[in-house]
Amino acid sequence: MSVISTELFVLKGAAIRADLERVSNDYNLVKAKSDIESATDALIDENLNQVDYEIRASAIRMAEFYQLFYMLENDIRSFVSEILFNAYQESWWEDYVPDDVKKYANSNKAKESKEGLPPRSNKLIDYLTFGHLGEIIKTNWDVFAGLFPNCEIDRLEKVVSRLNLARGPIAHCGYLPEDEVVRLKLAIRDWYALSE
Numbered sequence: 001m002s003v004i005s006t007e008l009f010v011l012k013g014a015a016i017r018a019d020l021e022r023v024s025n026d027y028n029l030v031k032a033k034s035d036i037e038s039a040t041d042a043l044i045d046e047n048l049n050q051v052d053y054e055i056r057a058s059a060i061r062m063a064e065f066y067q068l069f070y071m072l073e074n075d076i077r078s079f080v081s082e083i084l085f086n087a088y089q090e091s092w093w094e095d096y097v098p099d100d101v102k103k104y105a106n107s108n109k110a111k112e113s114k115e116g117l118p119p120r121s122n123k124l125i126d127y128l129t130f131g132h133l134g135e136i137i138k139t140n141w142d143v144f145a146g147l148f149p150n151c152e153i154d155r156l157e158k159v160v161s162r163l164n165l166a167r168g169p170i171a172h173c174g175y176l177p178e179d180e181v182v183r184l185k186l187a188i189r190d191w192y193a194l195s196e
Helices: 001-026 033-046 053-096 099-114 130-139 141-147 152-172 180-192
Strands: none
Touching: 053 130, 053 141, 053 152, 053 180, 099 130, 130 141, 130 152, 152 180
16 A cells, blocks of 8 residues: 555545544434443453353343344334424423323432432433333324324234333343244334334
């Protein structure tokens, strides 16, 4: 490689890195690991290396499903927030979310704060469970119905219920057998098919 080619390669690399950092900052994307987190890995590496191979292999397999559900749940949170904000502006949370759902979010946020945890978000919707998102949609079906053509509220409830059942083992460190993996993926497909 000539000196000019090397310099161009380095400059292109720097430009790409700068673009990636800008996009990461613009969209508030979290880096995979901070330097502090990487340094603290050494504190537990010896302990985790003692964990049985079967458990380690299961963890790697289950990580895929956690990613799927993380994307789905956060996509639905964004969807619900955006639709209700567009319909009701700033008052959507206070005026159009069921009281028990708001109470849960406030309680969850207060509990985490009391424990000294940093806030996970400045949006109360981020303190809800997956099932609460379905409750918000059902309560505001008049707003959401047009976004789910050919879908009655009963069908939406069934899809959300199936997803919520699949979420349990994923969120609580269980293991999904192959049949449940298929059901999870079909339920995710069903969710997105509701809006087609």
